[in-house]
Amino acid sequence: MRQTGNVPRKPSVSPSKITTYLACPVKFRYTYLDPRARWLLRSKSYYSFGTTLHRVLQRFHDSGDTGVETTSEVLAAYEESWIDAGYNSAEEMAEAFGEGRQILERYVGDALSQPTGAKTLFVERQFRFDFGDFVLIGRVDRVDEYEDGTLEVVDYKSGRQSVTDEDVAADIAMNCYQLLLKKKFPDRNVRSRIIALRSASSASHSMSDIELEEFERDISMIAREIITENFDERKPVRKPMCESCDFLVICQQDPDF
Ligand code: SF4
Numbered sequence: 001m002r003q004t005g006n007v008p009r010k011p012s013v014s015p016s017k018i019t020t021y022l023a024c025p026v027k028f029r030y031t032y033l034d035p036r037a038r039w040l041l042r043s044k045s046y047y048s049f050g051t052t053l054h055r056v057l058q059r060f061h062d063s064g065d066t067g068v069e070t071t072s073e074v075l076a077a078y079e080e081s082w083i084d085a086g087y088n089s090a091e092e093m094a095e096a097f098g099e100g101r102q103i104l105e106r107y108v109g110d111a112l113s114q115p116t117g118a119k120t121l122f123v124e125r126q127f128r129f130d131f132g133d134f135v136l137i138g139r140v141d142r143v144d145e146y147e148d149g150t151l152e153v154v155d156y157k158s159g160r161q162s163v164t165d166e167d168v169a170a171d172i173a174m175n176c177y178q179l180l181l182k183k184k185f186p187d188r189n190v191r192s193r194i195i196a197l198r199s200a201s202s203a204s205h206s207m208s209d210i211e212l213e214e215f216e217r218d219i220s221m222i223a224r225e226i227i228t229e230n231f232d233e234r235k236p237v238r239k240p241m242c243e244s245c246d247f248l249v250i251c252q253q254d255p256d257f
Pocket residue numbers: 024026027030236237238239241242243245246247248251
């Protein structure tokens with residue numbers, strides 16, 4: 001455990017850590033605990049593409065110094081922000097660049113012609129809540145405030161074509177964000193929304209107080225499992241996701257894999 005002065009740093013758990021742990025504890029170990037394994041992480045074009053779009057939308061919704069307002073400003077910010085890592089060829093990258101351009105033109109056109117009336121309170125903001133033995137941390141794309149006081153946490157998905165309210169309700173990260181927002185603003189109604197950028201569709205879900213309590217119980221249980229887990233003893237278990245995993249080369253060295 002890393003130390004700050006003489007005070008041990010409290011373990012932190014994030015939506016990414018939780019979903020990685022639930023998918024494969026061995027992958028969790030290699031992603032977050034074993035510095036040698038990081039050398040195996042490959043750049044991925046979908047990650048570069050998503051990060052580029054997030055950076056541009058952050059500037060579009062941010063009224064600060066680096067904010068952009070018009071379609072042409074947004075497209076200029078897109079060119080500036082483009083990340084080219086992970087593409088297999090110049091053609092593949094050019095195709096992705098064109099797609100991103102179309103996505104942003106449509107997004108900005110819709111936002112300017114159909115304003116929601118909501119005020120953006122935060123962009124790319126980290127929220128945290130101390131649960132005693134661990135801290136839950138979540139970085140949200142955006143939080144909007146509606147006229148009735150409702151706070152809506154917004155998450156952009158650059159790879160998805162569609163999204164339903166049920167998808168949002170079942171999304172661990174969105175529920176973590178909602179929980180964190182409710183902890184910070186207990187007197188407000190909170191809601192989460194996913195925007196599927198490729199189709200410009202969106203869906204939302206608001207957890208009831210009972211659902212929030214249940215989720216808090218479940219997430220606390222999983223977080224405590226993570227912080228007390230002995231990852232060295234975990235053996236890799238083959239599953240469909242192994243084929244695209246960066247750590248396959250390590251797991252294949254296990255004779256039982
Ligand atoms: S290869 Fe499979 S078992 Fe190994 S870390 Fe990746 S997902 Fe887990």
